[in-house]
Every structure is written in C-alpha cells, then in structure tokens.
Amino acid sequence: MTASKNTPAATDADALTHDPGGPVLLVGGYGTVGGELARMVAAEHPVLLTGRSEQRGAALVRELGGAPHAAVRRWDLADPAPFTAAVRAVVGVVNDPDDRALRAAVLGGVPYVDVTRWTVRLQRAATVTALLRPTAPVLLSSAWMGGVVGLVAAALAERLGGAERVETAIRWDLADRAGADSVEFMDRLGLDYEVIRDGRRRTVTPLSDAHTVRIGEYATRVARIDTPEQFTLPLTLGTTTATTRIGFSSGLGTRALLTAKHAGFFRWGRGDRWQSARRALLYSPGAGGTALLRVDVGHGGRALTAILADRAGQAHLTAVGGLLALRRALGTDGAAAAPAGISFPEQTPRAAHVLAGLAAHGVTVDIRPAASLDAAA
Numbered sequence: 001m002t003a004s005k006n007t008p009a010a011t012d013a014d015a016l017t018h019d020p021g022g023p024v025l026l027v028g029g030y031g032t033v034g035g036e037l038a039r040m041v042a043a044e045h046p047v048l049l050t051g052r053s054e055q056r057g058a059a060l061v062r063e064l065g066g067a068p069h070a071a072v073r074r075w076d077l078a079d080p081a082p083f084t085a086a087v088r089a090v091v092g093v094v095n096d097p098d099d100r101a102l103r104a105a106v107l108g109g110v111p112y113v114d115v116t117r118w119t120v121r122l123q124r125a126a127t128v129t130a131l132l133r134p135t136a137p138v139l140l141s142s143a144w145m146g147g148v149v150g151l152v153a154a155a156l157a158e159r160l161g162g163a164e165r166v167e168t169a170i171r172w173d174l175a176d177r178a179g180a181d182s183v184e185f186m187d188r189l190g191l192d193y194e195v196i197r198d199g200r201r202r203t204v205t206p207l208s209d210a211h212t213v214r215i216g217e218y219a220t221r222v223a224r225i226d227t228p229e230q231f232t233l234p235l236t237l238g239t240t241t242a243t244t245r246i247g248f249s250s251g252l253g254t255r256a257l258l259t260a261k262h263a264g265f266f267r268w269g270r271g272d273r274w275q276s277a278r279r280a281l282l283y284s285p286g287a288g289g290t291a292l293l294r295v296d297v298g299h300g301g302r303a304l305t306a307i308l309a310d311r312a313g314q315a316h317l318t319a320v321g322g323l324l325a326l327r328r329a330l331g332t333d334g335a336a337a338a339p340a341g342i343s344f345p346e347q348t349p350r351a352a353h354v355l356a357g358l359a360a361h362g363v364t365v366d367i368r369p370a371a372s373l374d375a376a377a
Contacts, residue, residue, distance in 0.1 A: 014084065016090065016105055022046070022088045023048040027096065030056055035060055050073050088110075089110060093322065099128050129341075140342060143228050154348055159304060168294065171248070173249045173313070196239065197243070207258055207261040208224050229242065232346065333357075
C-alpha cells in the first residue's frame with residue numbers, strides 16, 4: 001500500500017538538493033537545542049533555520065548576522081505543503097514522526113544528521129534509510145545528548161581495546177532548561193524495552209533496577225531508562241551489556257518519579273489526557289543548570305569511568321553532540337568524509353580526538369580507573 005499524497009508522510013513533493021556551497025539546514029533550528037546548535041554551526045557554515053513559524057526564528061537570525069550567514073523559512077513537518085531548498089547538509093533538531101526530513105534528505109543525496117529520536121523511532125529511521133539506499137552519509141546521532149554517550153564510549157573503548165560493558169548514569173538537573181521535544185521519552189516510561197545483558201537479549205521495565213551511584217561529587221539514585229545507545233552499542237562496539245539509568249538532582253524528584261512508576265502511572269496514565277502530567281516530571285523551563293553524567297566502560301578485566309560535566313546545560317551538550325555529528329557527516333572533523341549510508345556516533349574514526357572535541361566547547365571529561373557502578377557510591 002502506498003501513502004496518500006495528501007499526508008505529511010508523503011514527501012515526494014519535498015525537494016532537497018545537495019549544494020556543497022549551500023547552507024546547513026537545521027530542521028527545528030530555533031528551539032531550545034536548535035538555537036544552541038545554530039550558534040555553533042553558524043561559526044562554520046551559513047545556516048537555514050526552519051520550523052512552524054518564521055517569526056519565532058527571526059530574532060535568532062538577526063543575532064547570527066542575517067543573510068548571507070543565516071536565514072529562516074517555514075517548514076511545518078505536519079503540514080503537507082511542499083518544501084524545497086538546496087543545502088549542504090540537514091540536521092534534524094525536532095521530532096520528525098513521519099521521517100519527512102529524513103526522506104527528503106536521502107532522496108536528494110544530502111548528508112543527514114538526527115539528534116532527536118528515541119529508540120523505536122531510531123530503529124524505524126534506520127530501516128527507512130536502508131530501503132531508500134542513500135548515496136550520502138546518514139548519521140543517526142540520537143544516543144543520549146546528541147550522541148555524546150556513544151562518542152565517549154568509543155573513546156574509552158579505544159583505550160581498553162574494546163567495550164564489553166557500557167553503563168551510563170545520568171544526573172538530570174531540575175534547574176536546567178529543557179525543550180518540550182527533549183522530554184517526549186517520558187511517554188515511553190510505560191513500555192518495556194529490550195536490552196543486551198551478558199550477551200543475551202532481555203526485556204526490562206523502565207525505572208527498574210534502581211540503585212545509587214556517584215556521579216562526580218553527587219551520590220545519585222538512578223533507574224533504567226530506554227535510550228538509543230543501548231540498542232546501537234552492541235551492534236557497533238560488540239558490547240555485551242549496555243545499560244543507561246537516570247536520576248534527578250533532587251532526591252525528592254527521583255522519589256516522585258519512582259513512586260509514580262510503582263503506582264503504575266506510566267501505564268494507566270498513557271494517552272493525551274495525561275500527557276502534560278507525565279512531561280511535567282522532567283520538563284524544566286528553568287534558567288539553566290549543569291549537565292552531568294557518568295559513562296563506565298569495561299573490557300578484558302579493566303574498566304574506565306568518564307565523568308562529563310557541561311555547566312552550560314543539557315541543551316548545550318546536546319548541541320555539541322550535534323555539531324560533532326555534523327562535522328563527521330561532512331568530513332570536516334579531520335578524517336576522510338563519512339561513507340554513504342547509515343552510521344552511529346560511536347563509529348567515529350577519530351575516537352582518540354573525542355575528548356578534545358568536547359573540551360573545545362567547554363565540556364569537561366574526567367577519566368579514571370573504575371570500580372563497578374554498583375560499588376561506586
């Protein structure tokens with residue numbers, strides 16, 4: 001069955017063409033994360049920002065110097081009106097439920113990067129991309145914080161000679177800024193998901209297996225959450241145990257989340273009626289905070305821990321991940337141009353340079369020999 005030409009999913013009317021001298025198209029380029037990324041990208045390339053409203057992006061365009069450095073146009077991914085542009089690359093910084101921007105980029109032979117997909121949508125995007133047989137790079141960089149977790153795992157794996165175990169613990173700062181799109185994964189907390197543990201596939205429940213770990217100077221209660229790197233790392237690095245957990249900067253906030261889980265809220269509270277209540281648990285329109293996370297990698301009886309901190313916050317850290325992904329897709333990161341087809345951030349050929357790339361944007365990474373996560377606190 002073919003999709004109706006009147007649905008947003010039918011992108012034959014959209015026409016993106018590859019122009020090596022054209023702007024980088026940021027789909028959703030003036031939101032919380034998009035604005036941060038636009039400022040970074042504009043220092044290296046002209047940018048074209050799109051979204052549902054040109055007016056919302058106009059102030060950012062003026063800040064970036066206007067034409068020829070920056071421009072804004074309307075492209076509402078839910079509106080079937082066609083969009084055309086000649087661009088150097090596309091970065092998806094907003095949820096694209098019908099893969100519309102992805103399809104248009106792949107069909108036009110335009111390098112594509114995405115930093116916004118949760119696991120199921122990343123899996124679907126990989127399938128769609130494979131079926132379309134891309135002639136340009138497609139970097140699905142939706143691991144936690146724009147692919148930063150995958151990059152750091154690759155850097156530690158290179159030092160250890162592999163990555164049998166990758167465990168990530170996130171400390172979500174409730175004072176930080178967070179766009180509405182960044183907390184859509186709250187809608188997944190009522191759905192079990194699959195992980196690899198000890199080389200075997202297992203189905204686990206979100207917010208289960210809670211325990212306390214030390215993330216920097218903070219002892220933080222964390223519990224399981226579904227993130228894309230738990231799907232990709234076993235495929236790319238041969239990881240036999242991949243686990244990601246999350247906790248709040250407030251112990252009270254973490255207890256509230258776990259209490260909601262134990263009460264079954266994320267199962268019976270699904271659907272549009274409870275959407276605002278679900279997302280209120282993580283949505284933080286605050287003034288700003290620190291993005292803090294821990295990545296443990298073990299291999300061959302040795303283990304390393306990396307503590308990442310970005311005082312500019314999680315939106316900034318996600319944008320840094322997006323910028324590094326864009327450089328990889330364009331081949332402007334010091335390595336040969338990325339090959340055509342699908343790749344993930346941890347497949348970087350420059351793993352040894354990951355930490356320097358993060359540090360250049362104010363992200364500190366402290367690496368030390370590690371005990372297990374269970375004993376860390």
